[in-house]
Amino acid sequence: MKESLLQALDGLETQLEEALAQAQSESDLLQIKGRFLGKKGELAQVLSAMGRLSAEERPQVGVKANQVKEALCSRLQSSLQGFQQKVLDQALASDHFDITLPGVPVEFSSMHPLIQVLEEINTLFRRLGFEVRYGPEIEDEYHNFEALNIPEDHPARDEQDTFYLKTGRLLRTHTSTVQIRVMETEKPPIKMIAPGTVYRSDHDLTHSPMFHQVEGLWVDRGIHFGHLKGVLKLFVKSFFGSETNLRFRASYFPFTEPSAELDVSCVFCHAKKSACPVCKDTGWLEVLGCGMVDPNVFEKVGLDPQVYSGFAFGMGVERMAMLKLGIPDLRLFFENDLRFLKQF
Amino acid sequence: MLISLNWLKQFVDFDLPSDDLAERLSLAGLEVEASKTLGQGLDQVFTATVLEKKSHPDADRLSLCQVRCGQETLSIVCGAKNVEAGARVALARVGAKLPNGLKIKESKIRGELSQGMLASLSELGLEEKSEGIWILPPSIEEGKAIIEVLALQDEILEVNVTPNRGDCLSIQGLAREVAAILSKPFSAPVFPSYPPNSSASLEIDNQAPEICDRYFCRVLKGVKVGPSPLEVQLKLKACGLRPINNVVDTTNELMLETGQPLHAFDLDQLEGSKVLIRFAQTGEKLKTLDGIERQLKSQDLVIADQTKALALAGIMGGEESSVTESTVNLLLESAHFAPIPIRRSAKRLALQTDSSYRFERQVDPAATCWVLEELSRRLIERASVQEVGPVVAYGEAPQTNLLSLKESEIERYLGLKISPKSLEPKLKALGLEFSLSSTGEWQFKIPSFRSDLTRPIDLIEEIARLYGYDKIEEAFIQLSSQDLNLKLSNLEKLQSYLREQFKAQAYDECLHYSFCSKKLLEAYGLTADASAFLSNPLSENWEVMRPALFPQLLGSVVQNSRRGQERLRLYELRSVYGPTTEENLHLSLALSGPRSLSHFREKPQMTDLLDLKGFLEEILLGWLGGLLSYGELRLSFLHPKRQSSLIWRAHSGAPAQTLGFLGQLHPQWLLEKNIENPVSVAEIDLAFLLGSCKSKRVFKPLSDYPQVRRDLNLVLDQKVSQSEVAQVLVKKGGSLLQSWYLKDLYRGSPLQEGQKALTYHLTYGSDQRSLTDEEVNQARESLLEALKSACGARLRD
């Protein structure tokens, strides 16, 4: 009995080889697997006969049966892998993918170029420790003019043609109004910028009735003109590039004194001064106005000019964007032509 | 203001090239905006005499001239009407290249030989526009290079004088600046008084001493009015003024030179023996020099005689009393007026003149007197005056103001240790005398022409710009423990959150003007509050502050669609105005066209309202958390079945907050705008979002246990909305239901008419354990029961 079982076990491997030699496909293989390892398969039959063996013989046959089972399994597995490999090889051989076909297009969009430039300006000043503050666009005479030392009947009002609402309120002509609103309610140190929309009733090739400004203000004890120069130099070099030169020209604004215009070396012709339509061969571009806060402004907001000093500056975002992105026409910013918007 | 460098050099000695001077002036606060060179291209232009003038045989408008230039006589064809035999003219000879680019060649004009050209002033670059050729005075020698005879070579700078520097609206004022910039001495010319030889005079009756604090006048009799000397005419032209006659030109010349506006009246047009300075009567009329009859108001100041107004004080003279060729007796006026009343009248009458411009920006009150003396002297020289009356004066000479300045203040503002002493030559050139007082402060004497210097800071500015802004050293402050607020505000966070989401979905940001037309609003059923209208709009298109963003955004949808753009995803994130709050941040978005870009493998699918809705929900709930629901809405421009208001609640049962609306445009709208694809639009009021950001995001542990997924296939009545089912899922789904989504919506056979099938995909799970099949089935069963009773749902076989 024991011998015949051992013999049968020995024969299984050879039988399997024979069966495998006939196999054509993965499904043939499954059939063969069932025949040898299934519940009523060859191996199971041998094992079921083991019950009739004596207690001594059983382990001897059992060991052999396990060895044979493992051998059968691993042989079937390797054979299966062989078949799978063959199928895969065929599939790969018949794949005619063309990498030069167009990929599925993905579209990106971007923020409005003006907002991008505005955000960059905000970010640079945030790095310098300036807080971003906002204020109303619909304002009153006091915050837009009087508190900024521009009394009624002052010739400086000629440069700021103002839109009025039927209520008598006005559309702010600059974001300098925000520095007044902040200084009215907060004590120094004040270190802020005020980005925002402003309006002037002026419309031609170089003027838009609505445009954007960033105003800046730093007030504390001991702030002087050197700090103004330092902050703006860091800003300009970061914004336009470290090779940019800058110069401060004396100027006049009612709310600062001393006042200055800041020019940067022309970013188009790099100050070569030959047939440059942007700087008109001066080599310089005017980018912002600045100055030390006028003591009259401090008095208006209730800060003591004997104790505090500070500087303010203001720039036009459209101009900065035009210079930075090479945009020739102001009107493009507000036409919302996708061919324009998608460029940035 | 235009300045001639030749003229400037009469007051300050310098030989800097004009470009360098322009840059130095600009840096010192007198921005040079343009410059031009006079006399270029005039080397082949000579003075000549017309000997003979005949008409051209073949052309009515042309004449044939024989022109003598020294030894030679040339034939010239000329088209100007004012050419006459005997006239002294400017001849551009063959080979000349004029400033306007014209090259003179020998040519035949309609068959007649022309050996040069008789030039006009504009062709020589000496004035903007000319009528006819330039007729020179006979006193100019013939046959000479014109550039030498008339000293035409000059540089003209256009200087932008800031409103605080009225003193620089004159050659003398700018000469002081140039002297200061170059550290050269400047001494103001001394104009001696001219003694009268007659007692002819008028009395001054000043009824507005608060506006006119100084008034000087003088009578000149037996004047010969005629053209000014040529060099005076050329000087005026170079500075942008048109020569009129010797009297008017001299007042203008002195105004440009000294900054003091002057006026000359025809004395014989005055009635009575008084000159009055008074306010106009309401309704009083005055025809000004420009020929326009002005309606005056009681705030306008006039110069008048006993019976009538003669001039708008400080602004413009009257036509009736103006000096003409027939004038023989003059009343000269030199006065000082306060800036504000002059500005108000000039603005109201829209009449800004060289005179009003200067008075608005402050004229030197000390100049009133001596400029009148110089005016008399020059007129006596140029207009053969016979009688000179005495100067009649009203008002006192101004007092000298003193101002003290501490060096420590200079340092506090400029970060610069500097003594005024080190800038003494420059400060002196500006007329600023100073000395050290016993208290250690610098005492400055402020000259009367510098009305802008009233506070120590004004002197600090002078010191800073004379020292040179470029030489002030940059300074940096390290951040200290100062309590600066570097936190991002909610507004900054919300804006960048929204822009990130829009960028991720390839929406492009638009910017429209904050104002639009009333008509546009009405087209979308909007009415703007009366208070939102501008009182001075630039045009009807920009008359009202917009109460919503979407009308203009839809305008950009239409515009871009017309330009052939099909895939449109636009948004705007800006303020709107009124009616309940003055200003409020809104968000509007519009969507149209294919969901994806075209690709050969996929058939493009058109977006519709559900695309917009899905994205909008995601961004709103991502910021707010909570729940959204949809309310009734009836906007006529939207598709009647595809529009809704958007309502937010913190949780079910919490108070409702309307955030805005969304909808698909009415098919009629699409037809009108000629747009094929559906267009969806939404507008959200962000005020609520600004105030309520979802509570801080806190980390939740990731579950280690597997999730169990089940489909729930329901049959429902068509009338039951998806949200009714969804609400049951939320309320009765049980604690194990972690998420679900609508997998399929089906209508049609084998379902009955009026029925629909919804398939939900449910995901069950627990953070604490693996779920058994039984508890999942149980949860699903009790959910199904709830759906049966709440929505009449049954399980689909």
Ligand SMILES: [Zn+2]
């Ligand atoms: Zn350039």
